[in-house]
Amino acid sequence: MDRAPLLLLLSLWALTGTVSQQASGSCPERLLGDERRRTCPRPCKDDQDCGSKRQCLCDGQCGLSCVAPGRTCPWPLPQSETSDARLLSPTHSFSALLEVRCKPGFMLPSGLDATIRRCQGDRQWSGDEPICTESPPAEPATTAAAATAAQACPLPPEVTDTFSIEGDAAAGTSIRYSCLSGADIVGSSENFCQENRTWQYPHPICKKVYCQPPSEVEQGYVVAVQKTEYEVGFDIHYLCKKNFLLDGPQKITCMSNGSWSAAPPHCRARCLIPAERSRVVIGGAKRWPFDVTDAMVPHGENVTFFCKHPWKHCSFGAAQSCFDGKLQPPACYLEPTWLQYKLFPHRLVSEIDACESGDEE
Numbered sequence: 001m002d003r004a005p006l007l008l009l010l011s012l013w014a015l016t017g018t019v020s021q022q023a024s025g026s027c028p029e030r031l032l033g034d035e036r037r038r039t040c041p042r043p044c045k046d047d048q049d050c051g052s053k054r055q056c057l058c059d060g061q062c063g064l065s066c067v068a069p070g071r072t073c074p075w076p077l078p079q080s081e082t083s084d085a086r087l088l089s090p091t092h093s094f095s096a097l098l099e100v101r102c103k104p105g106f107m108l109p110s111g112l113d114a115t116i117r118r119c120q121g122d123r124q125w126s127g128d129e130p131i132c133t134e135s136p137p138a139e140p141a142t143t144a145a146a147a148t149a150a151q152a153c154p155l156p157p158e159v160t161d162t163f164s165i166e167g168d169a170a171a172g173t174s175i176r177y178s179c180l181s182g183a184d185i186v187g188s189s190e191n192f193c194q195e196n197r198t199w200q201y202p203h204p205i206c207k208k209v210y211c212q213p214p215s216e217v218e219q220g221y222v223v224a225v226q227k228t229e230y231e232v233g234f235d236i237h238y239l240c241k242k243n244f245l246l247d248g249p250q251k252i253t254c255m256s257n258g259s260w261s262a263a264p265p266h267c268r269a270r271c272l273i274p275a276e277r278s279r280v281v282i283g284g285a286k287r288w289p290f291d292v293t294d295a296m297v298p299h300g301e302n303v304t305f306f307c308k309h310p311w312k313h314c315s316f317g318a319a320q321s322c323f324d325g326k327l328q329p330p331a332c333y334l335e336p337t338w339l340q341y342k343l344f345p346h347r348l349v350s351e352i353d354a355c356e357s358g359d360e361e
């Protein structure tokens with residue numbers, strides 16, 4: 001009796017927790033090997049794979065599948081001499097939960113007195129038909145194998161489906177749990193199988209992990225549905241508005257510890273070239289600023305200005321970088337006057353000979 005709330009908690013996580021998640025990280029991959037189901041609905045990645053009447057939902061061991069959410073599982077169930085069935089959900093449609101509890105004096109092959117079944121996409125309740133049999137009287141086991149099994153604590157499938165378990169659950173030994181989903185454990189991650197074949201602690205549960213929405217990117221936009229929280233494995237892609245350059249990752253991913261794989265990027269502005277009547281070097285080419293599109297350079301671009309030698313008649317280059325809309329001319333740069341530019345264009349500092357390498361101060 002005292003195991004029921006725990007079983008319920010676990011099963012609620014294992015069964016409903018994964019419903020309606022679009023991210024593959026939170027729904028198990030389709031398990032074909034040791035599957036108990038005869039058929040699985042068509043696999044999918046998102047609703048678009050499923051046509052108009054179906055949605056891409058997590059269907060237990062079938063993984064993400066095309067399911068008609070309104071489909072129902074058989075209800076009410078025929079009366080049974082040995083068990084009582086009770087709906088735990090308001091309806092008996094897809095993902096609804098059903099508790100089957102053995103009548104007093106009966107139990108399931110797992111050694112528990114209750115199990116939870118989930119309404120699957122194939123309109124069947126999950127798992128095998130539970131069969132409650134009369135609890136065996138506590139008689140000594142006859143064979144060695146039976147004796148070993150009799151000395152182990154029960155590990156219901158809800159637990160083995162949720163955790164990877166280290167240890168063999170034999171009486172008098174400990175096991176360790178880790179969440180198969182990579183999620184955090186809530187509860188004790190270690191348990192002890194007591195001599196009377198009961199666990200010392202309730203089984204833990206796996207907490208579902210989410211990432212919080214990342215901060216907004218100015219002058220950029222997100223190529224994803226905006227949500228209040230994001231599942232593990234969810235990618236957010238970024239784009240920048242026209243004339244802004246992406247500085248940082250193009251994509252960030254929600255990691256299993258609830259953090260994003262990286263901080264969101266920045267969208268960096270172009271810089272106006274702070275010179276008009278001198279040529280400058282951009283990307284290896286010496287150009288008049290008015291010949292450059294919009295007289296602007298992208299974020300991160302280097303612009304070399306020409307400065308006059310303090311006393312010799314020669315020029316040397318001084319480079320500055322554009323950073324997010326800011327590009328300062330170097331302190332040595334003097335903008336020629338309009339008259340200088342018009343009357344003596346070949347005497348402009350940017351047009352005279354470059355200083356010899358030994359000439360610099």
Ligand SMILES: *[C@@H]1O[C@H](CO)[C@@H](O)[C@H](O)[C@H]1NC(C)=O
Nearest residue numbers: 193194195196197198199200
């Ligand atoms: C099993 O043994 C433990 C400790 O010896 C005890 O606390 C617990 O009540 C026992 N459980 C049952 C069902 O007998």
Ligand SMILES: *[C@@H]1O[C@H](CO)[C@@H](O)[C@H](O)[C@H]1NC(C)=O
Nearest residue numbers: 255256257258259260261262
């Ligand atoms: C999550 O893991 C990453 C690296 O694996 C680490 O940098 C980050 O600090 C972790 N975040 C939290 C909240 O633990």
Ligand SMILES: *[C@@H]1O[C@H](CO)[C@@H](O)[C@H](O)[C@H]1NC(C)=O
Nearest residue numbers: 283299300301302303319321
């Ligand atoms: C600009 O110069 C810096 C430092 O010299 C260099 O690291 C960077 O790669 C240059 N940027 C471009 C776009 O050439």
